[in-house]
Amino acid sequence: MPLEWILSKYNYWISAALMLIGFYTMISKKNFIKKIIGMNIFQTAIILFYISISDIENRAAPILVAGKSDYVNPLPHVLMLTAIVVGVSTTAVALSLIMKIYKEYGTIEEDKLLEVR
Amino acid sequence: MIRIFSIVSLILVGIVFIYVVDDMPDFGDPKNPTNNEIYERYVNKSFEETGAPNMVTAILASYRGYDTLGETTVIFTAGMAIILLFKRWKDE
Amino acid sequence: MSKKKIISNEQRESVIVRTISRIMIPFIQLFGLYVIIHGETSPGGGFQGGVIMGTSIILLAIVFDLEEAERRISRKSLTALMSFGLLIYSGIGVLDMLSGGKYLEYTKLPLPLPAHEISTLSMLGVEIGIGITVMAVIILLFFYMVGDQNAT
Numbered sequence: 001m002p003l004e005w006i007l008s009k010y011n012y013w014i015s016a017a018l019m020l021i022g023f024y025t026m027i028s029k030k031n032f033i034k035k036i037i038g039m040n041i042f043q044t045a046i047i048l049f050y051i052s053i054s055d056i057e058n059r060a061a062p063i064l065v066a067g068k069s070d071y072v073n074p075l076p077h078v079l080m081l082t083a084i085v086v087g088v089s090t091t092a093v094a095l096s097l098i099m100k101i102y103k104e105y106g107t108i109e110e111d112k113l114l115e116v117r
Numbered sequence: 118m119i120r121i122f123s124i125v126s127l128i129l130v131g132i133v134f135i136y137v138v139d140d141m142p143d144f145g146d147p148k149n150p151t152n153n154e155i156y157e158r159y160v161n162k163s164f165e166e167t168g169a170p171n172m173v174t175a176i177l178a179s180y181r182g183y184d185t186l187g188e189t190t191v192i193f194t195a196g197m198a199i200i201l202l203f204k205r206w207k208d209e
Numbered sequence: 210m211s212k213k214k215i216i217s218n219e220q221r222e223s224v225i226v227r228t229i230s231r232i233m234i235p236f237i238q239l240f241g242l243y244v245i246i247h248g249e250t251s252p253g254g255g256f257q258g259g260v261i262m263g264t265s266i267i268l269l270a271i272v273f274d275l276e277e278a279e280r281r282i283s284r285k286s287l288t289a290l291m292s293f294g295l296l297i298y299s300g301i302g303v304l305d306m307l308s309g310g311k312y313l314e315y316t317k318l319p320l321p322l323p324a325h326e327i328s329t330l331s332m333l334g335v336e337i338g339i340g341i342t343v344m345a346v347i348i349l350l351f352f353y354m355v356g357d358q359n360a361t
Contacts, residue, residue, distance in 0.1 A: 005139075008143040008144060009138055009141060009143060009144060010144065011144045012138040012141050012144075013138060016131075016134040016135075016137075016138060019134070020127055020130065020131055020134070023127065023130060024123055024124075024127050027119075027122075027123045027126070028119060028120055028123035028124075052144060053149060053151050054151065055144065055145050056145055056146075056147050056149070056152065057145035057146075057147065061252075062160070062171070062172040062173055063170055063171045063172065063173075063250075063251065063252065064164055064170035064171075064172070065170075071160050071172065073151055073152055073156045073159075074156075074159055074160070074163075074172040074173050074176055075151075075155065075156065075159065075176065076151070077173050078173055078176045078177050078181060081173070081177060081254075081256060082184060082185070082188050084256075085188055085191070085192060085256055085343075086188065086191050088192075088195075089191050089192055089194070089195035090195075092195055092199065092350050093195050093198050093199070095354070096198070096199055096202050096203065096350075096353075096354060097202070099354065099357065100202055164325075165325060166325065166328070167325060167328045167329065167332065168249075168325030168326055168328050168329040169249035169250070169328075169329055169332060170249065170250050171248065171249055171250060171251065171252070171253075171254075173252075173254070174248045174249050174253075174254050174332065174336070175249075175332070177254065178254075178331075178332040178335045178336060179315065179328060179332055182302075182313040182335070183312075183313065185298075185335070185339070186298055186299065186302070186313070189294070189295055189298055189338070189339055189342055190295065192342055192343060192346050193291060193292070193295050193342060193346070195346060195350075196288075196291050196345070196346035196349050196350070199349060199350055199353050199354075200288065200349065200353065202353075203353040203354070203356070203357045204353070
């Protein structure tokens, strides 16, 4: 396996690994809080992916400075700013729903909740 | 049971990811297909069109204002959902 | 409804933590304002500055207690602020429509300035609206979640 092939795309490998970790956590764990943690890891992987495709070698951050003319791509940064905020909102609503479930049923394990019903 | 199922699906998705990453451009490649004419327009024209040196803010608030309006509505809706879930109403 | 405090008077944070955070909270808020207002020229913007402003109140609620923080900024006013920020944003869009442009087309506002400066000013207003909304929602999240824990 050529080392060059791995090292030249290392950002994609890291975000793929994070995505798999989040995916596994979401489908295998029964605890709701752990599912939310998995969802957040998955989201972080997507954010890392988008930010890393915006990068161009030896170029500055997208803020105009005198004496520089080459900048990285600003569009993925904007899209991910949106994604981060939406992620915070979904996490907050999900956690508060989990708090309500715990208060009503006394558990947040998925299989026990299915029995209760 | 669910552990075996999730490990099998994890391996399948992982194989797909290896093929996908193989097709991606290198990290920091200037010929990356995301650097197309939209990127050129934002970098070259955004200061004279919006007057803001920070291109991210220029796109966020000016070019894609609808997007940010929707995003603010999402935060607002999350706040309303929290209030609806946790507020103690008088007749309870 | 008798509220039981999360942190009773004996278990309060130490004097050092209380004093340092009392000194630091105004500076955190000042930094949040800086990040919002300089969103056009430097890294920052409404979302980031709003979160910084929100964390200053959350720090107050953690170090002292929830009632202390709610005395400074009540839940009712936070709900009003949350709606007010969104109103600023969409109101700027409606103003653009009234002065003859499309929705959120900033350059049509009738101000005696060159077009790109009108655009910068409108962007500043939009950022302030976003900042107010984000700050109010972040504080409300903390207040309602922790207050719910408190009451049971």
